[in-house]
Amino acid sequence: MTRGPKLLFLATVLAGGAALAAPTDDLAAPHLDVIPRTAEESARIARIVQPASDLTAAEPFEANPAGAATVRARSDADAFSLPSGNIPFERELDFKVGNGLFRKLWVSSPSSTRASDGLGPLYNARSCQRCHLKDGRGHPPEGPDDDATSMFLRLSVPAAPDQEMSEIEAFLLSIEDATPRTRPEPTYGGQLQDFAVQGHAAEGKLGVTYEEVEVELSDGETATLREPTYTVENQGYGPLHPDTMLSPRVAPPMIGLGLLEAVPAADILAHADPDDADGDGISGKAQIVWSFEHDRPMLGRFGWKAGAPTIREQSASAFAGDIGISNPIFTAPGGDCTDAQAGCLSAPHGDDEVRGQEIDAEGLDLVTFYSRNLGVPARRDIEDREVLRGKQVFYDTGCASCHTPKFVTHRLEDQPEQSFQLIWPYTDMLLHDMGEGLADHRPEGRATGREWRTAPLWGIGLTEQVNGHTYFLHDGRARSLLEAVLWHGGEAQEARDRVVGMPKPDRDALIRFLESL
Template sequence: MFFLFYKNSVKNFIYNLGFYSLLFIFITSCSKDDKDEYISLPSLENRLNAGGETTVFLTSSNSFSTPAPNLSSTNLDMHLDGDFQFEAAFVTAPAEVNGGIGPIFNNTSCVSCHPKDGRSGFPSSINALSGFFLRASIPGVADDGGPVPVPNFGLQIQNQAIFGYEPEAKFQVNYTPIIETLADGTKITLQKPEYSLIDTYVSVPSSILLSPRLAPPVFGLGLLEAITEFDILLNQDINDADGDGISGKANYVYNPISDAIEIGRFGWKANTSTILEQCAGAYSGDMGITTYIMANETGYGQTNGDDGLGDDPEITEDILNQVAFYCKTIGVPAPRNLDDESVKRGALLFESIDCAKCHIPSMETGSSLISEISNQTIFAYTDMLLHDMGEGLSDNRSDFLADGNEWKTRPLWGIGLTQVVNGHTDFLHDGRAKNITEAILWHGGEASKAKNDFKNLSTKDRTDLLSFLNSL
């Protein structure tokens, strides 16, 4: 255990020794008057290839949806086949093309939840077709170690239904304002949401636990899957052995494909271990489309959602594999303005207030069946671990080893292009943060010190930090 801790410390230090030397100078030289114009700022050019050889250099609305440029012609063909299926909209059965939606569901296509392969915005009408949905469970642990499904509702609430069927429920949200005051006197009003169900088709257990979700970007997923379990565990510090107030732990989850417990990588609580399972889960839970992995529709055995057709699976194994391959091989957008002085200063501040202890800038991929994503140095800004984010973000719902306060560190690559690609800046698991500043102010728990340090930054320092984040 000491070896892992020691190797982790060394690895995170030497990935850019010059950067940390400059960070020390920056911290010890800055005065309260911000007279740091003579400090030698670091070069960030080594971070330009955020996705290694899969990096794309677009700053348009297609920045999140371009094939990795290093794909072979064969793999590019498979990627494009998956792209076509990712955009396929499903309709009511029977239909010659894309039949089988529902009978109860949340949306009709992959791209509807992940527009332009990016981040779904919070819907203006919460029950409209969108990338928003509610996970659900009741207290306890299921046989597979995961959450316990809600009787008559399952693990996800479907608020849509085909003709002749009734949705499980409609969503409702109410907000409580919370005011945060920054050091320069700026007041930020956060809106804390509280979600509930109305118009349920049957009564809901009083013990039901709800957890909101917005669909995140899908680029770079293959690279994250290719990070070795060993390298992820190097950053785990469950008992806070180094005393920095930040622990981090891996989630371990059941994979129905391998019938084994594996390290969790995907989902807001790292509750899925592979992209293939994630795709099958989305087809099933979001669209009611069955596969060879998940053969039952979302309403199976329920009075409002069992069509009894017995015609599954509704998409072939080839299609599911194509979609998973597509998600693995989308190129990662490069950062921008890395030679800008404000961005460089922001990068130093990002380190100095400990944001980088969870949003670790650099990791490496191991060997993958897709050679193009093997052995790449990437700058995703994540440790792939769970962290206690405090009561403010808690959903009070466990998910395998993740408790109600714990969430996986989200990658930050591409965050500054969200407005360009998706036309909004709704961040965090349910879009409650309407910009990066609000997202930081929602941090608590292990991130409380970083949040408070952010609040205490001067106006200029805060602007520089945000410049850096928006460059990613």
């Protein structure tokens, strides 16, 4: 297949992307109305985002991890549900209407509530809020009677050698670190839907069992990890393909997404080192995905493997896959239904001549605006001696090699909330090999079955307050921040081993620092 000009540019980016300049950044989101930085601004930003050299006191502006968009740290479960701290008054109504759509319970078709029908027929949840509980983190089933509403299984099978390739697949297969091509499971589609509207059978139920693994730590301390095994029970449409790959995913927190979207792609690519040229053992690489909205390759930013390039596309994908709601980007009224599910495809749906898809462009834009502007809470206890000691441990241990503390966002003409903010998300938004322990053995784009996007850490210390649990990582297997650290492997193995071997007071200080984020 002949490469188009955009893919030729992409080849240049992936070969030496660190030198990419923002004004020619073709991997950036084209919907952002960017004001180019001056040379003086770029030099000033480079100084600001350098790692701190003195960690004995809090850094300037560290209390506000989202810059001017930071919100006050509430002491209740609504800590993740406030609009950006700098949102103009006239835009608050859009935020509130978007919140209403985010929380709306969809119903099956046909229905007298024409603005809310179109659910399913197969689905994982009836609203966005049902997965992103209080705009926070989902959790795995907590017992045999608990459903998995805020967690689901991605499904895929290896692509047959003779299956037609997309343009982006053809390109990715031409580079050295190409991953095997995959396709959705032929009967069940791209994810397991464990609910169905009346008259239809659910696809199945996520099953999980755990094996306890004890880890010895320094100073006589021990920790117990739980190693999960996933199955699909009560398969409603026949057996899964024998080569099906399962990847569990809990819903991630929603805070700060607009700021992550506003980080220049060039600044993210500057941290990429896919061949570990500097020899530090860290080899983050950029995820490159095809944007269905913009019809071009773009930098992946959102999702556990950075599989979505923009908030709007991620939202549209969730509407289609999780709720079965058609939209301007993913227009199929049957959501994730496959050709093998004829009853699902022929079921009534909510598309009509007035609104078009089941959620129209205006509704999708409002949900996108809401998702873009969920505020990041202010830091707590940043001058506390143990927190400062934990920050020093965080740096000394090597955690900041992937959990990059600081970025400065684009200057944006029409997004004042995200424009030119110094932010502290503690992520490089790159893919990293996390070892066999966390592997799902399911490739996705450029991500191998062992690679995951570095998860942002801002707000992580408020998880229990917002969601009533402390389950972490992509599948919620870790029951504490310490367990999450101990699951790190691959590129993070040396850092993990340092945590195991360090004096207990240092380990406690590290956790205390994470709790302050």
